Amino acid sequence: MTATTNKVRTNVYLDATTKEKAQEIFKQYGLGLSEAFNIFLTQSVLQRGIPFEIKIPNDETLEAIKDARANKNMTKVRLEDLKKDLGA
Secondary structure (H helix, E strand, O other): OOOOOOOOOOOOOOOHHHHHHHHHHHHHOOOOHHHHHHHHHHHHHHHOOOOOOOOOOOHHHHHHHHHHHOOOOOOOOOHHHHHHHHOO
């Protein structure tokens, strides 16, 4: 991250729950919210875009997400069965 003496204050509106969860994660790295935002913005500038891949789900995936949230078309699966299917 580049050191800069020209700092500005910015207001950001966040979902309260997401903010709290993110702060818990950043705390493990010894970072505050401001430092985390600065890292994100610095990486965005360096990479000239969002510093991670963002995908828009296709129609099939959107339908699966919708079903999962509504607890529809769900099948219970045992871990042992999944391991067997994977040959583990």
